[in-house]
Amino acid sequence: MVNYDVIIIGGGAAGFFAAINIAEQNPKLKVAILERGKTGLQKVKVSGGGRCNVTHAEFMPNGLVKNYPRGEKELLGPFHQFMTGDTMDWFEKRGIQLKIEDDGRIFPVTDSSQTIIDCFIKETKKHKVEVFYNHSVNAIEYQNETWHLTTSEGDFTSEKLVIATGSNPKIWQLLENLGHTILQPVPSLFTFNIKDERIKDIPGVVVNHVFAKVLNKVSPFGDMSRRDREDDLVSEGPLLITHWGMSAPAILKLSAFGALELAKREYKFQIEINFIRQSFKDCLEQLKSIKQQLSKKTVFKSVQFDLPKRLWQQLVLASEIKEGKRWADLNRQQLESLTAQLTRAVFNVDGKSTFKEEFVTAGGVDLKEINFKTFESKLHPGLYFAGEVINVDAVTGGFNFQNAWTGAFIVAKSISEWNIRC
Numbered sequence: 001m002v003n004y005d006v007i008i009i010g011g012g013a014a015g016f017f018a019a020i021n022i023a024e025q026n027p028k029l030k031v032a033i034l035e036r037g038k039t040g041l042q043k044v045k046v047s048g049g050g051r052c053n054v055t056h057a058e059f060m061p062n063g064l065v066k067n068y069p070r071g072e073k074e075l076l077g078p079f080h081q082f083m084t085g086d087t088m089d090w091f092e093k094r095g096i097q098l099k100i101e102d103d104g105r106i107f108p109v110t111d112s113s114q115t116i117i118d119c120f121i122k123e124t125k126k127h128k129v130e131v132f133y134n135h136s137v138n139a140i141e142y143q144n145e146t147w148h149l150t151t152s153e154g155d156f157t158s159e160k161l162v163i164a165t166g167s168n169p170k171i172w173q174l175l176e177n178l179g180h181t182i183l184q185p186v187p188s189l190f191t192f193n194i195k196d197e198r199i200k201d202i203p204g205v206v207v208n209h210v211f212a213k214v215l216n217k218v219s220p221f222g223d224m225s226r227r228d229r230e231d232d233l234v235s236e237g238p239l240l241i242t243h244w245g246m247s248a249p250a251i252l253k254l255s256a257f258g259a260l261e262l263a264k265r266e267y268k269f270q271i272e273i274n275f276i277r278q279s280f281k282d283c284l285e286q287l288k289s290i291k292q293q294l295s296k297k298t299v300f301k302s303v304q305f306d307l308p309k310r311l312w313q314q315l316v317l318a319s320e321i322k323e324g325k326r327w328a329d330l331n332r333q334q335l336e337s338l339t340a341q342l343t344r345a346v347f348n349v350d351g352k353s354t355f356k357e358e359f360v361t362a363g364g365v366d367l368k369e370i371n372f373k374t375f376e377s378k379l380h381p382g383l384y385f386a387g388e389v390i391n392v393d394a395v396t397g398g399f400n401f402q403n404a405w406t407g408a409f410i411v412a413k414s415i416s417e418w419n420i421r422c
């Protein structure tokens with residue numbers, strides 16, 4: 001039996017960040033990480049396409065929380081304690097230079113996740129955090145104010161226990177046995193599989209800014225009204241046509257905010273894309289005026305609304321307008337059909353694919369059972385959570401790591417202020 005003041009289960013982003021900060025803030029505490037893998041930080045390694053998108057350039061807590069389909073309300077207070085700017089400071093103070101990209105994502109200037117891993121390994125050594133690899137935790141018990149852990153390599157005890165095991169079903173089961181409620185895990189951040197003539201031959205096409213929405217079964221058509229825009233399953237942003245369907249933030253946001261609903265629908269549903277972010281009426285008026293101005297030109301060749309040429313041509317053909325047709329010869333029906341393709345194009349989604357740069361799981365420990373001032377369990381004193389193990393997840397862009405850093409930092413602050421008995 002090996003005893004530590006603090007044990008962290010899980011050597012991922014949240015686990016390392018918690019351990020380093022605890023040991024740094026209170027060097028008297030004996031801190032250990034138990035990690036089931038033969039190395040830790042595996043998700044950090046592959047994150048952001050190998051570049052590790054550590055956080056996002058959103059510096060207001062009120063704005064930041066909007067990126068969390070689950071956790072928006074609960075993370076507001078924690079973000080006032082440890083924000084994206086604090087994350088940047090933390091890494092920069094440890095010699096890691098960061099850069100902000102045009103879309104707000106923040107990466108190490110090296111463009112390598114190994115930079116972050118090296119920093120964590122160096123800091124654990126510096127602050128004498130012990131890391132036990134190949135130690136899978138199989139049982140957790142609380143007796144005599146002490147946590148007893150059974151691992152594949154022997155038993156451990158500690159007074160404070162931090163669970164940072166990400167989306168691990170075994171640990172969720174053990175937490176259920178301790179009385180915690182676990183919300184059903186479902187995937188979040190995925191791309192949509194779509195087989196459709198309009199996009200079949202144009203993979204790689206990007207539209208910089210679209211409106212997208214998941215149609216509900218009751219009212220499948222209509223303009224993007226204010227009411228719709230307030231609905232959870234509406235998004236906007238860049239859209240990428242892929243070999244399998246559609247991706248990029250406009251789609252990934254729908255997959256995150258709709259994670260539970262889309263799982264219920266078994267990933268079979270319809271989406272509507274407004275490629276030009278105009279109402280049907282405004283677009284129709286504009287097309288009528290283009291018809292006057294470009295009367296002798298062919299519709300197929302005169303790309304409008306700054307759309308990528310190949311997409312424009314597909315939408316023209318889908319509107320039953322032949323390649324050689326001139327603007328002057330368009331009838332009302334064709335104008336309306338083109339308007340519909342541009343502003344309310346409906347696509348059938350049949351399944352999902354993994355977004356390779358980032359994915360997470362919605363679900364986990366019920367947020368009602370966590371005290372967000374400390375990230376301590378409301379059910380068991382001395383039990384803390386950080387990272388993806390709780391029912392928090394975010395859209396793509398560095399927000400998932402920010403949840404891990406913020407939770408882990410607050411756990412560390414709370415534990416390091418504890419007056420150790422001996």
Ligand SMILES: Cc1cc2nc3c(=O)[nH]c(=O)nc-3n(C[C@H](O)[C@H](O)[C@H](O)COP(=O)(O)OP(=O)(O)OC[C@H]3O[C@@H](n4cnc5c(N)ncnc54)[C@H](O)[C@@H]3O)c2cc1C
Nearest residue numbers: 010012013014036047048053137166358387388398400401
């Ligand atoms: C491909 C990919 C790319 C991503 N890219 C980004 C990105 O660029 N930016 C971003 O913000 N987010 C990204 N994410 C999401 C981000 O990686 C996670 O939100 C984050 O890693 C969660 O950290 P965590 O410490 O909670 O969990 P994890 O990183 O999953 O770590 C949990 C650790 O616990 C260990 N563990 C589990 N069970 C046990 C057990 N029983 N005993 C001992 N150890 C155990 C696991 O082996 C693991 O090492 C990405 C995710 C993926 C999959």
